[in-house]
Amino acid sequence: MSDSKLSIVVIDEDPVRAAILMDGLAEAGHAEVALIDDVNNLLKKIFAIDPDVILIDLENPSRDSLEQMFQVSREVRRPTAVFVDETDRAMTDAAIDAGVSAYIVDGLKKERVNQIVDLTISRFNAFSRLQSELSAAKTALSERKIIERAKGILMQTRGMSEEEAYAALRKTAMNEKKRIVDIASSLVTADRIAS
Amino acid sequence: MLDSLGDKVLEGPGGVAPPEVSTVHAGIIPLLDCAPLVVAAEFGFAEKYNLRLEISREQSWASIRDKVTIGHLDCAHMLGPMVIASTLGIGHVRTPLIAPMALGLNGNAITVSNNLHDRLIAAGLNGGDVLSGARALKAVIDADRAAGRPPLTFGVVFPFSAHNYELRGWLAAAGINPDFDLRLVVIPPPLMVANLDQGLIDGFCVGAPWNAVAVEAGVGEIVATKSQIWHNGPEKVLGVRATWAAAHPHTLNALIRALVEAAQWIEQPENRLAVAETLAAPHYLGINAPILAQAMAGDLPGRTPDGIISDPDFITFFRDHATFPWRSHAAWFAEQMIRWRQIDQDTDVCALAEQVYRPDFYRNAVRPLGLSLPDADWKSEGTGTSRGRFFGDAVYDPECS
Incomplete structure (x- = not known):
């Protein structure tokens, strides 16, 4: 299922291992492969390349930054394979049992690189589908907007800070055993009638 | 050395049963509050409880979490909210983790x-x-x-x-x-x-x-x-998989005892230099010992007339129940995760705090040490003696328990 038009980024500061990955990808017919071997200002570099797939070493110190980037913006989320450069059977089994799907915990051989890319994409797609179904069902976005509007009303009319406004909504919700969004929604409606 | 149990290790019911495994693998991030793990491994506190503590320095919090998740590490120096996020499966695969003790306050x-x-x-x-x-x-x-x-x-x-x-x-x-x-x-x-x-x-x-x-x-x-x-605000915890804790109750007890005694020892001013020199090694922090010792003493460099900002409570390892895993700390973290839209706003904060922060494990482990323990598992912030020391004069009441 690999698409040779895929743009792939390999993030690795180890030149030998990076060469194995790049060779493996080239042999599998991937032409658009970029290497980032200096993780300074990593996010800017990734944005500039805008890859379809990211390959990164489990031990890379920039993984925390990468996870944050995907947390903040759904649009920049990319399939990411985290690889472990060691042949450790026990670790492989444990990873599979634990369902850590993005891991390729097997000796890093260039013949396997393409398989890594395929597996990563298919798992990412399955996960994304699940995520979008969830969010569609929950309409979390509109709920958030209602809460933001209610907070804004409290801040304007009562001179509360954002924190106090949120605390007031939360407290009322708790006391009345209702969801915060329901309290927020009544407040927004009441404000509309009053104005 | 402060030695609550002396040299004798009790055996049998109600005492200290031998651990199920002899070696425990622990991950750390190069930060001063990893000290209880390093000191327990290097100064004989782990051995006292028949444990060998193998410490590995990790490159990222994601790596710590993943290695604990797949069992490559048994326990780790972890961020309190990370234990909650993993338990909920936010940002990564869902793995129930628990925090049976804290590794200090502030810092x-x-x-x-x-x-x-x-x-x-x-x-x-x-x-x-x-x-x-x-x-x-x-x-x-x-x-x-x-x-x-x-x-x-x-x-x-x-x-x-x-x-x-x-x-x-x-x-x-x-x-x-x-x-x-x-x-x-x-x-x-x-x-x-x-x-x-x-x-x-x-x-x-x-x-x-x-x-x-x-x-x-x-x-x-x-x-x-x-x-x-936030005076005496929560920081890192000992993070372990819930399944590992269930399968190794005696090992966990031994580990908690060793870490609590290590924390008590770290806080004695006369031990600061030894701790700083140990942590300074490249395979731990790789930072000059004097900077570490000064931070432990609460002396920070600054643009003041004498070049020092003095904050005696800058980092706390043991006093003020610094190793106790307050459920209200977990509840506050979960509230922030809701506030900043990382988790569902309807999350049951109290139930979550009870699931992940485990003062019951802590109490059970340290009881034989004869240390003073808090009466409750929850507390409010910015009230009583801590009035005016929580985000200015804000107040937090977990409204759980």
Whole structure:
């Protein structure tokens, strides 16, 4: 299922291992492969390349930054394979049992690189589908907007800070055993009638 | 050495049963509050309880979490909110983790670049008022926006971290919206100073010793410490898989006892230098021992007449129940995750706190040591003796229990 038009980024500061990955990808017919071997200002570099797939070493110190980037913006989320450069059977089994799907915990051989890319994409797609179904069902976005509007009303009319406004909504919700969004929604409606 | 149990290890029911395994693998991130794990391994506290503690320095919080998840590590120096996030499966595969003890209180600070520090002073930053820095920052942000300049960028260590919520709370207390008025990026602790130096970020919130390292290197100034923002605020915990804890109850007991005794020993002023010299090794922190010893003593470098900001509670390892896993700390973290839209707003905060922070395990383990224990598992913040020491004069009541 690999698409040779895929743009792939390999993030690795180890030149030998990076060469194995790049060779493996080239042999599998991937032409658009970029290497980032200096993780300074990593996010800017990734944005500039805008890859379809990211390959990164489990031990890379920039993984925390990468996870944050995907947390903040759904649009920049990319399939990411985290690889472990060691042949450790026990670790492989444990990873599979634990369902850590993005891991390729097997000796890093260039013949396997393409398989890594395929597996990563298919798992990412399955996960994304699940995520979008969830969010569609929950309409979390509109709920958030209602809460933001209610907070804004409290801040304007009562001179509360954002924190106090949120605390007031939360407290009322708790006391009345209702969801915060329901309290927020009544407040927004009441404000509309009053104005 | 403070030795609550003397040299004898009790056997049998109610006492100290032998651990199920003899070796425990623990991961650390190069930060001062990993000290209880390193000291327990290096100064005989683990051995006293028939444990061999193997310490490995990890490159990122994600790596720590993943290795604990797949069982490559048995336990780790972890961010409190990370234990909650993993249990809920936020940001990664769902793995129930627990925190059976804390690894200390406080230890963070907010540091800004020299240039931003000058602007904050001009805008009213003064050392006596912990929120003055945030209010000055609001004025700077407003001025930048009016002049069409790009927003400032601040670094935090992980999306699910006390640092992230503490920085956001401090900013929000001055009317700054951390999601719109500036940019927050994640950078691992050891890379924070270089990022500030290169001008990629304008400030950061990170644990010791990295704030002191930035000031010593001449690239920034500390504007607020965690203990000033939230006196005795929560920090790292011992994180283990819930299934590992269930399968190794005696090992966990032994581990908690060894770590609590190590924490007690670390806090004795006469042991500071030995701790600092041990942690200074390249395979632990790789930072000069004097900087570490000064941070332990609460002496931070700063742009004051004598060049020192003194904060005796800058980092706390044992006193004030610093190793006790307060469920109210977990509840506060979960509330912040809701507040900043990381988790569903209908999350049952109290039930979650009960599931992940486990004072029951802690009490059970330390009871034979004869240490004083809190009466309750929950507490409010900003009330009683801590009035005015929680984000200015804010109050937090977990409304659980």
